Amino acid sequence: MAGLDSFFHPESVAVIGASRTEGKAGHTVVANILEFGFEGRIYPVNPGAGEILGLRAYASLDDIPVVPDLVIGVLPREQTLGMMRQCADRGASHVIIPAAGFSDAGEEGRRLEEEVMSVARSADMRVMGPNSIGTVCTAGRLATSIVTLDRMRRGSLSLFGQTGMFSSGIARWIDTTEHFGVSKIACLGNKADVEENDLLEYLGGDEETRVIGVYTEGVADGRRFAGVLREVSARKPVLLLKSGRTATGRRAIASHTGALAGSEGIYSGLISQAGAVRVNDFEELFDCAKAFDSQPLPRGNRVGVVSITGVGCVLAADSSARFGLEIPLPAEETVRKTREVLPEWFPISNPADIWAGIEAHGPKKAYGAVAGAIAGDPSIDSIMMIFTLIPESRFDVLELFESLRERCPDKPLAAVMMAGDAGMHAEWKRSLETSGFPTYPSPERALRAIGALWRYAACSRRGKSLET
């Protein structure tokens, strides 16, 4: 069987059902391919259209001068079987099928999908879908989504799942709200052929991918999944959002994709034994992905917290245990160093509330001195800085983080922007995140991400010591 690379790095792409009409999926796919700057050959196929978005259109697959590496078949489900036969005749090896109404829609759909797949199997074709919204590959400058996308920043996070969210709403959200880049996205749809295990193996070996994010409602081959997940997790972090935790959730899954969600207990054990990072929702998935993408793994679970607000300190302390973290008392030497900016009468601890120091010396000096002391404290493994974005606390926050990274390159750093001005929030987020420092809107969310780094680090270390 052919590998998956042609879904992401094809040299030539054919779009069957390409359309001149804006708003139609067959138009959107061609527009997306052009928008992302695809450098290979593009062959729109449409019996009636001479030209689509400036590209010559072909009447049929047979008229295209080469066998395309990848076919996107944007046709109604009724025409899918015929299209697959043409693909088989022409020798096409990789096909994406966006149409829904197959195994996602009752018995008739299931039969139709089986016919489609028997054509694919007999011709050794790899199929993504049916019911797949498409793929993205930033290095390959390709997007095959049937939902309009803007060109995305290149990065090293790859995402896949049965859902179309990654190739549609989430891609647009990352593009317009976040500052991390993406390597690959795949929407697997009904998983009639290509499924979670295939993607995991492919991305595990993909040099363009450093972090993998997965949404799944259930896998068909649980035994293979356990093995593949363990193997890939040993090489790079896999963040896994597995739904179907509750009976109501499993009922919704059955109605959604017809998948058997499986027992929550079995999945839970399988995921933690494999050393994957389980997340509970998309927010947590991306909060963690940002941290894994930019920060080193911590040596231990002890966090140093520096905060402008006492409430930030208390909320951080309150939630640390939930994420498997400790906020230990600082070393004496650390306390001594912070006295440079904090009055004698001001209690200093960890979490360190430095409001009095900011009032007396301004935020730059106060944060710099206390964070610097904690950076050098051997009993601290990672550092979380809490800010409140008011005019009184404005300073060059990027300079602070860059100096911390220089002083302790092995400690994960995170910035919490707890309330304050929307404009200042957008500015600091952009400044810090484009330079490799993740930001979070609350101490709880930052600690949750640091906790995930630590759990994965502890697991990898265990794995390594078992090997030697």
Added chain:
Amino acid sequence: MAGLDSFFHPESVAVIGASRTEGKAGHTVVANILEFGFEGRIYPVNPGAGEILGLRAYASLDDIPVVPDLVIGVLPREQTLGMMRQCADRGASHVIIPAAGFSDAGEEGRRLEEEVMSVARSADMRVMGPNSIGTVCTAGRLATSIVTLDRMRRGSLSLFGQTGMFSSGIARWIDTTEHFGVSKIACLGNKADVEENDLLEYLGGDEETRVIGVYTEGVADGRRFAGVLREVSARKPVLLLKSGRTATGRRAIASHTGALAGSEGIYSGLISQAGAVRVNDFEELFDCAKAFDSQPLPRGNRVGVVSITGVGCVLAADSSARFGLEIPLPAEETVRKTREVLPEWFPISNPADIWAGIEAHGPKKAYGAVAGAIAGDPSIDSIMMIFTLIPESRFDVLELFESLRERCPDKPLAAVMMAGDAGMHAEWKRSLETSGFPTYPSPERALRAIGALWRYAACSRRGKSLET
């Protein structure tokens, strides 16, 4: 003892330590009072300054022509005792003390605070602080915060706590990011006189306040708190963020305010028995506040979910039980009505995934038909609509919500904007929230808020039936 009204609705305000120098707290307070459009008399007090921000300054409290209803004493802690004696001599009844370094800072500070308070008690003065960042009252057009604020929208949510966050970062966040308004904010600081119970009683009887949000690290008089909280919760929802759940959290509280956080078990029982709504962090506090501020209380815990995305359905279903909610199967009549926009082969349930209907009929017709059917379903108590903000799903969402409110004015409504364009997100959030429909970025957060509405409704109903 005098009531608290003069902290929010004074007719005259004196600012002792008022300053001409921008950036100084004594300048900021005067600037904030002017920015909010205070219509009473303002008396800056400063021995050296003839005029501050266009206002005549007075050399001392004695020179002011009237006894001011409210004094804000923006002086270092060393000058606080002397200032309090002057206030007592002049007959001032209400004083806010922003200076820190009292009971928040060791034994010496504690003694100093005791001296200050003995002056206050002997003159029957009410004191907010020391270590109070100040107050806001939108109806009174007053802000006494020592942190620069812009004028805030008037609304019916009131907030208080020992923390300065409400009068600083959170006020700025609400102002620049959110669309709900605020009635009153109070930062209690060290709570040497005015404490949680006083504010709760005051806001419980305040006609300008419909919803109360509280942050507390512990109250001195737990027995009174239990009674007051129950009494106020019977009249309006009290959302309570009580920290100190864990040992590390309690250690941080001791270091922060020196408060005794008390046993988590005792607080937990006390809060739920009082019928207050406990929240776990600021995000949850404001998510719930938005819902209480704009939506009716539901008659039951059964939620109808309409979604463009199957994943939204599954995640909603998965988390519903956690918030005490059910997502029941729809009535037969409801299913029949949705067939108007959904093909026969498309499985329809609750949560209702309507992607096929949107593809066939566009979002306006598909959402309208399915949500309309659910609005009329007597087995559904509240409605959550899930959107993904992609160009393909753009329509007049406000029109949809207004028609739903008309059809079922007794059912809470919530919009989930799950991923998508930042610009479209800001536009829909503004459009819906300024018209009284809360929005959330995930199904989990919307259900958490609906769950809080339901818990409070169930509690109030129990209370009422006990009375009759």
